[in-house]
Amino acid sequence: MTEQPALSVSNLTKQYANADHPVLDDISFTVPKGKVFVVVGPSGSGKSTLLRTIAGLEPIQGGTIALDGEVIETGRPDSAKAGRSRRSSALRTRIGMVFQSYDLFPNKTVLGNITLAPTLVQKRDRAEAEREAVKLLERVGLADRKDAWPHELSGGQRQRVAICRALILHPEVLLFDEVTAALDPEMVREVLDVMLGLAKSGQTMMIVTHEMNFARAIADHVILLDGGHIVEESDDAHAFFTNPNTERAQQFLRTFEFE
Amino acid sequence: MQGAEILLQPGVFPRLLQGLWVTVWIAGVSVGLSIPVGLLTGWLMTLNNRVVKVIMRVYLDFIRIMPQLALLFLAYYGFARWFDWNLDATGACVLVFVLWGGAELGDLVRGALVSIPEVQFESSYVLGLNAWQTFSRVILPQALRRLLPASVNLATRIVKTTSLAVLLGVVEVIKVGQQIIDANRFQYPSGTLWIYGVIFFMYFIVCWPLSIVARRLEKRWAND
Numbered sequence: 001m002t003e004q005p006a007l008s009v010s011n012l013t014k015q016y017a018n019a020d021h022p023v024l025d026d027i028s029f030t031v032p033k034g035k036v037f038v039v040v041g042p043s044g045s046g047k048s049t050l051l052r053t054i055a056g057l058e059p060i061q062g063g064t065i066a067l068d069g070e071v072i073e074t075g076r077p078d079s080a081k082a083g084r085s086r087r088s089s090a091l092r093t094r095i096g097m098v099f100q101s102y103d104l105f106p107n108k109t110v111l112g113n114i115t116l117a118p119t120l121v122q123k124r125d126r127a128e129a130e131r132e133a134v135k136l137l138e139r140v141g142l143a144d145r146k147d148a149w150p151h152e153l154s155g156g157q158r159q160r161v162a163i164c165r166a167l168i169l170h171p172e173v174l175l176f177d178e179v180t181a182a183l184d185p186e187m188v189r190e191v192l193d194v195m196l197g198l199a200k201s202g203q204t205m206m207i208v209t210h211e212m213n214f215a216r217a218i219a220d221h222v223i224l225l226d227g228g229h230i231v232e233e234s235d236d237a238h239a240f241f242t243n244p245n246t247e248r249a250q251q252f253l254r255t256f257e258f259e
Numbered sequence: 260m261q262g263a264e265i266l267l268q269p270g271v272f273p274r275l276l277q278g279l280w281v282t283v284w285i286a287g288v289s290v291g292l293s294i295p296v297g298l299l300t301g302w303l304m305t306l307n308n309r310v311v312k313v314i315m316r317v318y319l320d321f322i323r324i325m326p327q328l329a330l331l332f333l334a335y336y337g338f339a340r341w342f343d344w345n346l347d348a349t350g351a352c353v354l355v356f357v358l359w360g361g362a363e364l365g366d367l368v369r370g371a372l373v374s375i376p377e378v379q380f381e382s383s384y385v386l387g388l389n390a391w392q393t394f395s396r397v398i399l400p401q402a403l404r405r406l407l408p409a410s411v412n413l414a415t416r417i418v419k420t421t422s423l424a425v426l427l428g429v430v431e432v433i434k435v436g437q438q439i440i441d442a443n444r445f446q447y448p449s450g451t452l453w454i455y456g457v458i459f460f461m462y463f464i465v466c467w468p469l470s471i472v473a474r475r476l477e478k479r480w481a482n483d
Contacts, residue, residue, distance in 0.1 A: 090387065116386070120388060120396065165386070169386065
């Protein structure tokens, strides 16, 4: 591979203080620039934890995380009880994250939510940040709600605003942690459509999801995580979802079928 | 309407208003100073430092267990005796009410801070906000809304508790009332009820707007 990967994780190990075995055990993978990397797996397999370690929300006990070729996190065995990573504000803005609970800042309007970080952290001009925020809102179909308060929006709308809030910082990698899992079924589509649009535009993304049809449609690369290990990985999402190699993957995918 | 004429005596109303002003002054200064003290103690209570936690726990429990009157006497007589610092009666009142208001408000602030969902901190972290920006722009504005109703309630309690200042010899509205009643005992034997009735309305007029403001703000912020 000639191009530098956007994100590369090597031998990542994550263990909670009082646990017998690690949540994530010696995980390695790379996310190429402009590609969509999907993580699937049963509950408790460590998918969300994996995203959280990359975002710096959880300390790691082994391995490294590198962003654009530069190591940003190195595991320390004694860090189980440490809090969030001490990485710099500037570095944090390079990895975006959208959470499952669609909590915007309730004390700020839609526009206020999106422009807070660019004006405060990146010291960008407010007018310029607002112009870009409106452009992003147009892209997700919410330009007319820019002055609304979060409580006036539906869950799906809030989640789309949360995506804009992450995008305005121009993150090199955008992490999605089961962003539709807490939404009403009819709100799911509008959020997934936005993500499909982002994938087409070349945004590097890492997605944890339970929506298998969506995963099949969007993934350039997919891994199945189970018990803290990568059980199967594939560059061919279609093949993975129709005819996986391992028995564990077949068994996992069968749980989504009803006949 | 027997005895109501006492209210029309020259000087009665102006004196009651003067007394009310002393009450409002003590309460206002105490509440005003309690706010920064409460924000600070509330923030300290959320820290994960064992020593700080124990100190704050002792402070809060001590203030809560002791009757305010005992605290007032401690401050008024104790300071003079132990530190050779002659705190006047008004000063002792303000000191006690600030210590008390600060502790109670601190506990409210702590409650409001810990009720903010973790994802608000995490969203702020991921967006690159530093600790201070997260606290001042995201967490505190949300916490203030949550603690407003209870803190207005606390402010009205402080206003009412200022009546204890009488026992240190502060001439506030109740003391003025007693003086008027005593001075007119023979002329208006049944004036007592009227004077206390007026005082009742004075307290009401001070505290009522507070609850109206609180209710308005609560309604406006209800949906967040």
